[in-house]
Amino acid sequence: MRKKDILELKKRLKKDHCTFTKMCGCYVNGEKHTILKFRETFLNLDEDEYFKYLEIAKKVLSGTIGNNILELNFPTNEDLINERQVSLMQLKNSQLKDDALLDDFYELIINNYDYTGNFLILIFHDAYDVITKTKDNSKIDESEEVYEYVLCAICPVSLSGPGLRYFEEENKIKARIRDWVVDPPTNGFVFPAFIDRSSDVNSIMYYTKNAKDTHPELMENALGCYSRQTATVQKETFQSIIKDSFSTDENKADKTFMEIQENLNNMIDEYNSMYDDTDCEPISLTNKDIQNLLIESGVPEEIATKIEKSYVENFGDDLPLAENLIDPKALKANEQRKKEEHLLKQVEVLQTRLEQIKQESAVDDETQLPAETNDDNVILEENEDINLEEASKTDLEETLETSSNEVQDTNLEDNEVNPNYDVILQVKPEKIPQIKSQIIDGQKCIVIPINEDEQTTVNGLDDLI
Template sequence: MNITKGDVQELRRRLKKKECTFDRMCGCYVNSGKQIVLKFTDMFSELEEDEYFKYLEIAKKTISGTLGSNLLELEFDRNEASDERRTYLLTLRDSRLANEELLDRLYEKVIEEYSYPGNYLILVYHDIYDVPSKATSGEEQEESEEIYEYLLCAVCPVDLAKPALGYKEDENRIGARDRDWVVGLPDLGFVYPAFSDRGSDVNAVMYYVRTGRPSHAEFIENVLGCISQRTAAEDKLAFRNVVIDAFGEDEEQADEAFFKMQRTISAMVAEREEDESLPPVELTAEAVSGLAAEAEVPEKVREQIEKSYAHTFGEQPPAAHNVLDSRLVEEGTVRAHTAALEQKVAVLQQELAQHAANETDEDDVPWVTGGSINIELHVPEERAASIRTGIVEGRKCLLVPIEDDEEACVNGKNLPL
C-alpha cells in the first residue's frame, strides 16, 4: 500500500471554505428505474452557500474512513479493458469536466454496474491542488513542487424524508409536512488519480465504501477497471464463515474455537498498535491453520479450515485487523470473567455452608454459664443401671462400663480403648 494516512488527511484538510479549490462539479440524478432524470454542471465557487457546504460535506465524506478497511487503494488490472478504463479516466480528468460526451460515458457505466434499488445522485468534482513542498523540519512552504489534478466521484442514495408533522403557516395549523427527496451521504466513491506520497499516482485509485456496506466488486472491475478488493466487513464475515462451516453442525464447538482464534488475533493486533514499527500481520492460510491448532481445533477440521481459507482469500490474504471482531472478543472476555467470578462465589457459598454446618454440630453440645458442660448420655435401658459416678485420680468422673466387643464415640470421634 502506497497511500498513507497523512496523504488522506492532507486532502481532507483542504475541503474547507477558504482552502477548497474545486472549480467544476457535475451531476446526474437517476431514478429507481435506472433512468436519468436530471443532469447539471456548476462552477463550484458560484454555488449558494448552503449548497456549497452540503456538496463539500459529500466530497469530504468520500475521503474518509480507515485505509484498508473501507478506504481501499485499488490497482488497475493488467488487461486491455483496464488500460482503456485508465486512459478514459485520465482523459476525463484532463477535460476538466467540460466534455459532456465523456461525462455521459461515466454516468452510463455507473448506471449499468451500480446495483441499487432506489434513486441516487452521481456527483463528479474536478480539482487542481498546488502541493506545497515541505522543509526538512516538516513545515509546509509556499513554493509548490507538484501539481495534483484529480477527479472525485461520489454516488449518493436519494430517499424520501421521513413522515413528520410541521407548522403550516398559510393555514395556521399543525399538519403533515411535505416529504422531499433528500440526498444522503455517499454509498461509494473514488478519487483518481490516487494521492500517494504527496503526489499523483495514475496507476492507482482511492476507493471509498460506506462502513458496513459491500465493496461492489462489479463497480470496481467494470467502471474503474481495477482488481476488486474486499472491505474489512467482508473480510470479517468471510473469515467467520470459513471457520464455522468447517465444524459442520457442531455449533457450540465452532463458536468456542472461533472465539479462541479471535482472542489470539486480538493480541497480535494490540502488539502492533503498541509498536508501530512492527509490520501489519497478513493472515495466510498457513497462519490461520496455526491459529486453529493453538485453539485446539481437531486436525481434520483444521485441514478443512486451511483449505477453505486458501480458496476464499486466494492470493489476497487479509490483514489481521480486518478479520478481528473486537466486540466478540470483548463480550467473550466479559463472559469468561463473569463465569470465573460466579465460580468463586459458588465456592465461597459452599465453604460458608460447611462452616455453618460445623457450627451447628458444635451447638448440639449444650453450653451453660460459668463454662460448665451438661453431659447427656444415650445408652440402652438395660445398660443405664451400670453407669455410675466416681473419683478417679482426685477428679469426679462418669464411669461407663465397656465390654470387649464395644466402642465409644464422643462428638463423632472414636475414643481409644
C-alpha cells in the same frame, strides 16, 4: 494508503481552502432513466448550496481505512489496455468540460450500480498544489507537484416523510409537501489515489458507507479494478470458515475459534514489538501463517486441511490483514473462560486434598493410643499431629471458600445482579444442598439450617439470625 494523506485532502474542503473548479451531476430515477444533468462552477454556487455540496464531498473522505475507505488497484497487464482507467484519466484531464466523456461516465455508473431507487451522481474536479514538507513536517513555500483529481459521490435521493407544517400566508397548519431529498453518499471514489502525498494513477480511493454492502459491481465493472473486502466482511468470513469446519459441534467450534483468536493476537503483538515505527506495514495473513496458527491452536489435521482450503477459496490473492481478523469480543470471552477454568481447577484440587486430610484424620483416630497411657511423649506427638491436621484442614477450607467465591465473583463480573431482586444469597458451596423452600404460616420462605458454630452476616451486619 495512509490516514494522514486522506486527512490532508479532507482538511482542504473548507470555504477558504477549497479549490474545486467544476462540479457536475446526473439525477437518475428508480427505472434507471436520467432526469437531469447539470454543470456548475463551484465557486459561483450560492453559499447554502456551496456548503451542502462540500459536506457531500467530505463524506467520501470519511471513515476508517480498510472498512469505509479501500485502496483499489487496476489489473497490471502491459499487453492489455484498461479502458476504465483510460476513461477516468481522460475525464480528469478534461476538467469536466467534455460532455461526451461525462455522458459515458454517467452511463457506466447507471448500468453497473445495483441500487433500487432514485440517486444522484456528483463529480468534482480539483487541482491541489502540494506544498513541500520537511522531515519535521514544517511547510516550505514551494510546490512538489500539482495533484489533479476527480472526486465522485453517489447519493440516494429519497422522499421525505409525511408531516404537518405551518403555512404563514394562510396562517394554518396543513400537510406539508413531501420533497425528494438528497441523502449523504453511500458510495464514491477519488481518482487518482493520493498516496504518500503524491498521485498514484494505478490506484483508486474507494468509499463505502456500509462496510457490509460495498457494491463490488461498481469496483469491478464501473471502475475496472479488483474488488476488495472490508475488514468487517473479512472478519465475519474468517469466523464462518473456522466454525463451519466443525459441522454441528458448536461448542468445539467456539472454543477453537477463541484459541485461534488468542494465538493470532499474540502473533500481531510479537510483530509490533519488533518494530518501533508506527507507520510500519501491517502484516497480511498468508496461507503459511494459517497453517502455523491452526497447529498452534491444536486443530485436528482433517479439520485444519478443510479450513486452509476454504481460506484460499474465500480470500485468494487478496490476503486479509491479520489485525482485520481480530474479534475483541472473542478475545475477552476466551480470557474470561480461561480464568474460570483455572479457578474451578483450583477448587477441585483443594476439595480432593481436603478429602484426603479427612480420610487420614479418620485413620489416625482409629490408631490412636488409649488415653490412659503413661507415655507422655507419645500423647504429645499425637496432639501435635492432630493440631497440624486441624490447621491444615482450616487453611484448605479457607482457601477452598476463597477460590469458590472468586469463581462466583468472576461470573458476576460479566452478569450484573438484577436490580429487581429483593433477596440475594451468597453461601459456602457446602451449604447449597441444605437450602430448601418451605411454606411457613402461609408465607413462602427460604430455609437455611444454621449450626451453633456457624456465623452469618446480612447486608454487612453480623449475627442477625
